[in-house]
Amino acid sequence: MSDPTTDTPRRSETKHRAILEAAARCVGRDGYAATSIEAVAAEAGVGKQTIYRWWPSKPALFVEVYSALVNRTLLSPDGAMAAAPPGRPVSELLRRLFGLYRSTPAGSILAGLIGAAAEDAQTRAAVRDGLVLGRRSILLDRIRGAAPAGTDRSRMEHVNDLIVSMIWQRLIMAPEDLTDSFADELAQLVDTVGHAR
Amino acid sequence: MSDPTTDTPRRSETKHRAILEAAARCVGRDGYAATSIEAVAAEAGVGKQTIYRWWPSKPALFVEVYSALVNRTLLSPDGAMAAAPPGRPVSELLRRLFGLYRSTPAGSILAGLIGAAAEDAQTRAAVRDGLVLGRRSILLDRIRGAAPAGTDRSRMEHVNDLIVSMIWQRLIMAPEDLTDSFADELAQLVDTVGHAR
Amino acid sequence: MSDPTTDTPRRSETKHRAILEAAARCVGRDGYAATSIEAVAAEAGVGKQTIYRWWPSKPALFVEVYSALVNRTLLSPDGAMAAAPPGRPVSELLRRLFGLYRSTPAGSILAGLIGAAAEDAQTRAAVRDGLVLGRRSILLDRIRGAAPAGTDRSRMEHVNDLIVSMIWQRLIMAPEDLTDSFADELAQLVDTVGHAR
Amino acid sequence: MSDPTTDTPRRSETKHRAILEAAARCVGRDGYAATSIEAVAAEAGVGKQTIYRWWPSKPALFVEVYSALVNRTLLSPDGAMAAAPPGRPVSELLRRLFGLYRSTPAGSILAGLIGAAAEDAQTRAAVRDGLVLGRRSILLDRIRGAAPAGTDRSRMEHVNDLIVSMIWQRLIMAPEDLTDSFADELAQLVDTVGHAR
DNA sequence: TCGTAATCGAGACGGTACGTCCCGTCTTTTC
């Protein structure tokens, strides 16, 4: 969506970052739905057209904002942990994710994107490509690590779907309930479903 | 939501029904997001204010439209089946539900409502009160009927949540995949999770 | 416009008066333009239809409200004075009229009616019939009394028109300038124009 | 109301003119009261917001429409006449003015504006500033030219007020009577009042 | 004395216009 090496020349990386950060700030302040492109442009000190030049729509922009937030906070800073998580890797990952949703606008953004996806096919595609498919392995790898030996791949994917669905549902209907204990409850599913039969 | 004994007197039941039906027709034709209150009013041959008089917002209206569609099609007509479903009650219910989503705008409406709920707290409340809480027992009763004896209530509620989450997720991201085989797959969860440990 | 002997039987004279008074109160409080028929009905404790049953429109109602105010305050109470005004009859009448515009909503109502007449032919007719023609002689009689002997009728009517026009213009553009000295200034016209050549 | 140096930069002069012309056309077709901002926008092929961006209200727009009509038709085209009017300058001016009211929507607009001014203080101010004060000298100059030598300024202003009031009253109550003979009658006032005493 | 019919309060109804908001595109001006 904005690979700096792929984008046309002359794009200012400074502006790019300023826009992403302004967008995050706006959502943090006003919420996803109440954030207009105009507001983001003003907040970033940028013309509206500069946003539309690089992103086709508000959801497309925020798919990238969400990615940036998650990448920066969840993965990059201590890549060590990401590479070698402690004993209960699924629960650990979810706790970190929910903490991110509490401390940054990422949760609001994701909820808003899911909402927008429900209403518009193009957004649906952007969300699927940008958020679902590209990030699937992050959780799936940990499920694989935690599942009993011999669990087949499709069952692990099934568990993955269950966990993601539950998170999405809560993100939309009761974001304040994305607690650590809910993370543990979801992590349980790996065993419950993995061991079944 | 429209209890005739609660509504102020003298509401025209004719208009009420005309509006619900017009709303369903509009969503069927244009989709949820592209349906405006103005369009519903025009389709129903009704003044805009007549809609705003009785529903505070578009989502509130469609919560009732959805309820009416589901009640009419899923529950009322052959109450017998509702009362005494055949052998695999969960799968049966879900198949009927998905069939409804394919043959009426109910699926589009629910997806749109979930999307709107993600963006607005008032809608969230309306959806929770009108769609989640009030309808929970429909599925839960069948899960109870299908679960192995001795399964405790909280586990059955957990299964209920899993199934509903999975449905919502698909409704938003891939409505065309709400197939009979997906219904069976979900019904499986009653055993998988119910039997665990 | 509401002759009690002409109106269909059974009309409640109580309501009739209540409506006129409520209307005057509303204009006094909110101004003519901001006064809706709904508000008058509520203020009078009367159904909207009860107003529309007897008056075809808002201006028609207020033509009568204005007449009632002027009749009650300007003419009736001390009819003696009306019959035998002191030395400078025109100036005296205008001072009394301007006082009425300051102490009651009559001025606002007349201004509003003139405004409405400008926008709608029916109102124009109602104003002409109810306010202009019917009341012409009140001022004209006094002009006749004050004009030099031998002044012909058409010249007196011309003076009458001049005075009325000047009042209307001020009523609309600067109602606060309907002062006693303006009354005197207008009364001067009787001599100025009357004596000319 | 539209000084190009005062308006914020980048206003499209094309649209500006298109709106003024569309507004005149609408009033000519439907009358002032029946002309909505929406209709003007549609007629001009312009978004409603483009009108609201530059004029705060319908009367403000039409003050400018009126000015444009009068300037174009009464003053500019043959400036010669404006500079050196023939023998009876007041009568001549009024005849031209009444002709304008007959041949363009200017009369309807002025009547509507006067009506609106009666109902709303803001409009009153707009009319006073835009139509009364700014245009006063057009007539006053001609009165000065026609009045007997030695007539003092305040008396000439008085005559001016009388003439304007009479015109307004007729514009509202009987626009079809703004005839040439009425123009002459009004012009008479210059002598009648000017010579008095 | 009582129907019975019109009037009444209440307010729902189809409509029209309002003035605001934001979308995504287009245009001008500035650096």
Added chain:
DNA sequence: GAAAAGACGGGACGTACCGTCTCGATTACGA
């Protein structure tokens, strides 16, 4: 010669009244 600033066409929003209409409840006459 790119980008800020923001004007633009468009379309939906939710509100306010308009004047008409439909309800029972009340009221006041004529039988």
